[in-house]
Amino acid sequence: MTFADWVADLPYNTMLELGGVFFAALSGGLAGVRKNFDVFGVLVLAWVVGLGGGVTRDLLIGVNPPVGIANWRFVTTALLAGVAIFFLHPSMARMRRTVIVLDAWALGFFVLLGTTKGLEAGAGPLASVMVGVLTGIGGGILRDILVGEVPLVLADRQLYAIPAFLGAGIAAALWTTGWLNLWTQALVVLLVSGIRLVSLRLGWVVPSAGPGWSG
Amino acid sequence: MTFADWVADLPYNTMLELGGVFFAALSGGLAGVRKNFDVFGVLVLAWVVGLGGGVTRDLLIGVNPPVGIANWRFVTTALLAGVAIFFLHPSMARMRRTVIVLDAWALGFFVLLGTTKGLEAGAGPLASVMVGVLTGIGGGILRDILVGEVPLVLADRQLYAIPAFLGAGIAAALWTTGWLNLWTQALVVLLVSGIRLVSLRLGWVVPSAGPGWSG
């Protein structure tokens, strides 16, 4: 493939998607470093968090083989993030705030893209919303299972899945009504990332079902 | 879709299947409550246990997208069970015996339905038996992995998978010989649930391979 082919093959939002993969993969690699995994384990975790949600999405909507194993750009991007974390993690640790902001942005982008890919594959609005949410949160769930921890998104009461559902629902509604364009897509990403970051800042949490709450 | 369409679209055993999803999802939601998951985690566990086995089945036999993410009735039923558990779990805790009976019934129903769906999708008798058993026990395995525990069905020596295999095998034999009808289907469900409940009552267990047993 020549470089011209490569550029011609590049949809307008692929650069953004690669950015999302990179930042999500950073967080995966970091989890591997924290668990003292070896270099291969760090690369696997980077790949799983950057692309595992998308692979799950492609399996559910019937895309074979999933882009997360078939597309050079995606695989290379995730592995580069793993290599970067492996060598640079002491300085990354000081960038905790940056990582959280980038991760929130990746969440919004993955949810939007997962939902629209589902709709384009003919999966129906409900399935596409489910697939969009899974694209956003699936990588993190796989990461936590691989490092032997209970998935954070299920237990930590933070607003992570809620904005994901909201964004996927709005994206599906916009697509169905024909109002999905570059600007409304940007709004969906901003909304998801914004709710995530504002809720972190203000300490908003969702209830858990402990005896003190419901009893 | 009008209500008339909805009814016309409803196979004779869909009400039973929704019942199975609901009771399985209750047990999933309860596992989330016990781990002090937040409301989203409880809903996810309800969905995973109610529909995760069926999603696995659909992936294996090539149904895209799986009904567990694409069908409103199924998704809503599982989530309703999660909401019910979230608000009512203190009283649910007193209904432990009822939950066990309903769970045994859901096992029998899931195994029957998983096996016949496999056969109808052209998956062959062996694959359909495997898929039927996975439909029955897969949700519980996913539940235990998500809450960070070793899957009960692999370790606790109870008769859970054995009746599932037996039921799936009989269902596949009946289908192959053309004897599968409403009555023989009911017998399969009764057999699976019955063995499960009688074995619980009488304390039947299968051997484990501990040093004391194998010498």
Place this chain on the structure above:
Amino acid sequence: MTFADWVADLPYNTMLELGGVFFAALSGGLAGVRKNFDVFGVLVLAWVVGLGGGVTRDLLIGVNPPVGIANWRFVTTALLAGVAIFFLHPSMARMRRTVIVLDAWALGFFVLLGTTKGLEAGAGPLASVMVGVLTGIGGGILRDILVGEVPLVLADRQLYAIPAFLGAGIAAALWTTGWLNLWTQALVVLLVSGIRLVSLRLGWVVPSAGPGWSG
């Protein structure tokens, strides 16, 4: 199916593949015995480690239903290994060295076969390499998750995934250039198994990202 059909249906490398499944399944069953799982749990772990990598491969390249649930020879072979381990594990424990050698050989064989099956299914070189590596290491990852441990392959610094990647890459290159034949296939298996065993013998490890190493 008559016995003649069965033989006619047998590709030249199926006996070798069944051998790989058997030895991998032995290691799975052994993990179940060590965790004191019941007989069903031991059989499931034998099946998961013998065939789980291949089922993942088939899902990713779109083979429905996966041979790991649809092919009598494969399923029976894995379950026989589980039964053997269940009854014979005290003597197996004395054969630790043999098990390691057979497992290294199974790794090489699974990687070769996973990669070529991906290429034959039209999955492209990159996807086929990823699928080949997953076929080789996926069963062990699933085993560790099911017994509640962090996957060894990600953390223990041994050369396990590295020879898998190398072998998958070489197999894909040979296939693309038309040089893949019985002899080059044997060389790929020897290379993967050889690196694995030599590195074990000589204590070669890959770096981990601990503070002592990168700091």
